[in-house]
Amino acid sequence: MAIRNIRIMGDPVLSKTAKEVDGVTPRIRQLILDMLDTMYEAGGVGLAAPQVGILKRIVVIDVTPEGNSPIVLINPVIVESSGKQIGDEGCLSLPGKAGVVTRPNYVKVKAYDINMREVIYEGTELLARAFCHELDHLDGHMYVEKVEGSLHDTQAES
Numbered sequence: 001m002a003i004r005n006i007r008i009m010g011d012p013v014l015s016k017t018a019k020e021v022d023g024v025t026p027r028i029r030q031l032i033l034d035m036l037d038t039m040y041e042a043g044g045v046g047l048a049a050p051q052v053g054i055l056k057r058i059v060v061i062d063v064t065p066e067g068n069s070p071i072v073l074i075n076p077v078i079v080e081s082s083g084k085q086i087g088d089e090g091c092l093s094l095p096g097k098a099g100v101v102t103r104p105n106y107v108k109v110k111a112y113d114i115n116m117r118e119v120i121y122e123g124t125e126l127l128a129r130a131f132c133h134e135l136d137h138l139d140g141h142m143y144v145e146k147v148e149g150s151l152h153d154t155q156a157e158s
């Protein structure tokens with residue numbers, strides 16, 4: 001298990017556009033596994049490669065309470081979205097803070113998996129929010145740009 005350092009808001013890498021992945025090398029495979037370990041260790045539901053300092057279009061997501069259904073997205077694109085949800089959103093790159101963000105309630109994403117096979121995922125509610133949030137990171141954007149009102153502190157863990 002390799003835990004990587006999560007970059008915090010203000011780090012220049014978080015405002016850059018990530019580059020497409022041409023193929024899954026052993027190094028890319030290790031990055032993906034490290035990203036999953038890092039996301040689970042930090043208690044997040046998603047993590048984009050730029051958040052660990054790597055400008056590659058790779059995202060990992062797992063919105064299950066058990067944390068046993070990881071989704072790996074390489075070169076993801078949103079191909080369809082609809083509806084609207086308004087709710088609190090936080091980010092591992094801005095720990096302890098959250099803000100209200102409006103996102104689509106349904107999102108369909110096309111990407112490649114860890115074996116570079118094309119995959120399509122559809123999600124609603126939290127999964128749709130996670131798709132949008134993590135894909136924003138790939139283009140150098142953070143949720144704070146979309147916050148309605150001000151940021152607030154998240155509840156401390158007991």
